[in-house]
Amino acid sequence: MPYEKLLKKYDKDVRVKEKPLKYGFKGLYKNGKVIIDSNIETSCEKACILAEELGHHFTSYGDIIDQNDIRNIKQEIRARNWAYEKQVGIVAIINSYESGVRDRYELAEYLGVTDQFLIDAIEYYKSKYGTYYEINNYIIYFSPNFGVMKLF
Numbered sequence: 492m493p494y495e496k497l498l499k500k501y502d503k504d505v506r507v508k509e510k511p512l513k514y515g516f517k518g519l520y521k522n523g524k525v526i527i528d529s530n531i532e533t534s535c536e537k538a539c540i541l542a543e544e545l546g547h548h549f550t551s552y553g554d555i556i557d558q559n560d561i562r563n564i565k566q567e568i569r570a571r572n573w574a575y576e577k578q579v580g581i582v583a584i585i586n587s588y589e590s591g592v593r594d595r596y597e598l599a600e601y602l603g604v605t606d607q608f609l610i611d612a613i614e615y616y617k618s619k620y621g622t623y624y625e626i627n628n629y630i631i632y633f634s635p636n637f638g639v640m641k642l643f
């Protein structure tokens with residue numbers, strides 16, 4: 492989902508501000524407030540960052556900045572997985588195939604996500620479903636190569 496649509500869809504759940512962030516942070520979440528680094532140049536990357544911060548809103552609790560604590564790592568993963576499901580949903584992958592998308596780069600553009608976010612989402616689905624997932628008349632392959640096949 493594009494950045495502006497995410498902002499609009501979740502405006503009752505969180506307040507989002509853009510401002511410069513330090514120490515390599517691209518986004519932060521705390522108590523219903525999200526900060527997105529204003530130095531991020533593309534709305535595509537902002538959407539990916541915002542989706543993850545929304546994932547924190549809906550799945551996390553407390554201060555999880557210390558990533559040496561396994562509990563915090565688990566919450567970080569849960570928030571990222573939430574973002575993958577929202578931005579790179581199984582149905583959206585099938586819809587992209589039906590729209591003529593045939594490779595990973597076209598898919599990232601179609602979904603409005605960065606290439607790395609898409610790669611990470613595919614890895615997430617691979618860990619969740621294995622090498623492929625079958626739904627309705629489609630098979631989505633996650634490994635060894637990503638692809639969609641329509642069954643006859």
